Amino acid sequence: MDYKQRILSDTVNIKSSFEHVVIYYILSGETELNKNHTTTIFQENEFFLINPFSPPIIIKNTGEVLELTINKLSFNRFSLLNSDKNYKADTDINVIEGAIKREIISLIHAEEQANTFNSDMHMIRLINYIDLGDYYNNHSNVTNPLIVKVLNHINENYKQQLTVTKIAEHFFVNASYLSRLFSETLNIPLLKYIRKIKMYNIAADIIIIGSDQDLWKLYGFKSYESYLKNFKKIFNMTPTEFLKKNRSDDIYYKQ
Secondary structure, eight states: OOEEEEEEOSOEEEOOOTTEEEEEEEOSSEEEEEETTEEEEEETTOEEEEOTTOOOEEEEESSOEEEEEEEHHHHHHHHGGGOOOTTGGGSOHHHHHHHHHHHHHHHHHHHHTTOHHHHHHHHHHHHHHHHHTTOOOTTTTOOOHHHHHHHHHHHHHTTSOOOHHHHHHHTTSOHHHHHHHHHHHHSSOHHHHHHHHHHHHHHHHHHHHSOOTTHHHHTTOSOHHHHHHHHHHHHSSOHHHHHHHHHHTOHHHHO
16 A cells, blocks of 8 residues: 655645655644635545646644655555445435544554554545545546546547547647647646556556456557556556556455
């Protein structure tokens, strides 16, 4: 389970990234959040999320705040446990909010007792409650209509051999313009984003299937060597090493 935590007690400039979902829980005092020229105040026992691709955010604390940073791959992986949300409409958001707070507090206690098993269990439950309550949105801060369309296009067609030129042609825009606009909006190059989306989905498939056999063909790579090179560039290990590592961490997922 890939996450970390720390306690903040002063002013912090938060820069989001593609790789992480960050949860802030107010332990004491109050926290002032400045985002998009708007100020929001959070009190003790309240929480908020910073989604990937959020603009720079400044938080000012009069007390202490717990920061939980969760790798997005882990978040997506364990949110699969509640992927069938048939009962979602019947679940009161206040009930979900209360459950999130309880799991955060339980996670804190488990960490204090150095109980890794309980920590991971509470984190998995926390992820699922966040997912169930729709607190997590991968692109909630993107408002440019063209970029929203591009993101949706990539998320629907990531198994194809997507390139900046092909996407630009699909939306009848100049490739250089699209590349520049995408980088300015999301602070990540378009080509790098395409690669990460493809590889993160492959990684999820490897975990679920328990093998990477022929995935390179399914995801439109011209050769296994090309697939392997891209996988190692993102995860700094081979698919076999990745599967072995996640299998050893996957005891709680299988129960």
